C-alpha cells in the first residue's frame with residue numbers, strides 16, 4: 061500500500077535573528093538594549109537592500125548612476141540607493157553617532173542622536189561591478205563603540221579592528237545570508253525567509269576548515285604581484301601531497317568569495333601590488349569586518365606585510381590594505397613565503 065506521506069518535519073522552535081539578539085543581550089547584565097536596537101536597524105537595511113536588488117532589472121535599477129565615489133569607483137544606481145537607505149535607517153535608529161560609508165567622502169555625523177554610543181562603517185553594496193550580471197553582491201558592516209565621554213569624532217572609528225564590537229555582512233545570493241559576529245564571540249549565519257520576512261539562524265557557530273585546497277585571487281593582477289606573492293600562488297598550482305593542485309574560485313565580490321571561503325575553507329586574497337601599492341580593499345568597511353569574522357571562525361587575516369589585519373589602524377576613513385584571509389594553516393603557508 062502507499063506509505064502515508066510523512067508530514068514535512070516542521071521546526072516549531074525557529075530561532076530568528078531578533079530572538080538571537082534578545083538572548084545575546086540577556087547575557088550582558090549592563091546592556092541598555094541600544095546595541096540590540098542598532099542591530100534591528102541594520103537587519104532592516106539588509107531586508108530593504110535585498111528587496112531592491114531582486115527587483116533591480118524589473119524597475120530599471122541596474123546600470124550606472126552617472127557619478128563616482130571618493131575611492132574612484134563609478135557608482136551604480138543600487139550603490140547610491142542602498143547607501144541612502146542605509147543612512148536613513150542608521151539615522152532613524154537614534155543609536156548611531158557617526159557613519160562611514162564607501163559611498164560618502166566624509167564621515168556622516170548624526171548630531172541629533174544625542175545619547176548615541178555607536179560608530180558604524182559600511183560598504184552598502186560590495187561587488188557592485190557584478191550587479192548588472194546578476195552575480196551575488198553584499199553589504200559589509202562594522203560597529204565600534206564611542207570612547208567614554210566622546211561626543212562622536214573621527215577618532216571613534218579610526219581604530220584597530222580588535223576594538224570592533226560587532227562586524228559581519230549580508231550576501232544577496234540565491235538567498236540572503238547574514239553573517240554576524242560580536243567581539244570575542246562566535247560567528248553565526250542567518251538565512252532570510254522571504255515568507256516570514258525574518259532572518260533565521262541556519263549556520264550556528266561557523267568554523268572555517270583548518271585547510272582546503274581552494275584559492276581565490278584575481279590572477280589578472282599577477283603581472284603586478286611581488287615575487288613572494290607570485291611564488292606562493294605558483295606553489296598552489298603544483299601537485300600537492302595528494303598529487304593534485306589547488307582549484308581556483310574567484311567571483312569578484314569580496315562578500316561572495318568570503319562566504320564561500322568561510323564555509324569551504326581555503327584562502328581569499330587581494331594582495332597589494334605594483335599597480336595598487338596600498339592594496340585595493342578598504343580597511344574600515346571591507347578588510348577589518350571580514351578579518352573579525354574570519355578570526356572568530358578560527359581562521360586568520362593578514363595584510364601584505366603579514367601583520368594581523370585587526371591590529372591595523374587606518375589614518376583616513378577610506379584607507380586601503382592588501383589582505384590574505386582564510387583557513388588558519390593556509391595563512392601560515394602564506395607567511396612562510398614572506399620570511
Ligand code: AHG
Pocket residue numbers: 133162183185186187188189278312313314315330340
Ligand atoms: P565594491 O563593489 O564595494 O567597490 O568592492 C569591490 C571589491 C570587492 O568586492 C572585490 O573583492 C574586489 O573589488 C574585486 O576587485 P577586482 O575586480 O579588481 O578583482
Ligand code: MN
Pocket residue numbers: 133162188
Ligand atoms: Mn565600489
Ligand code: MN
Pocket residue numbers: 183185186187314346
Ligand atoms: Mn566592497
Ligand code: MN
Pocket residue numbers: 162183184185186187188
Ligand atoms: Mn561597495
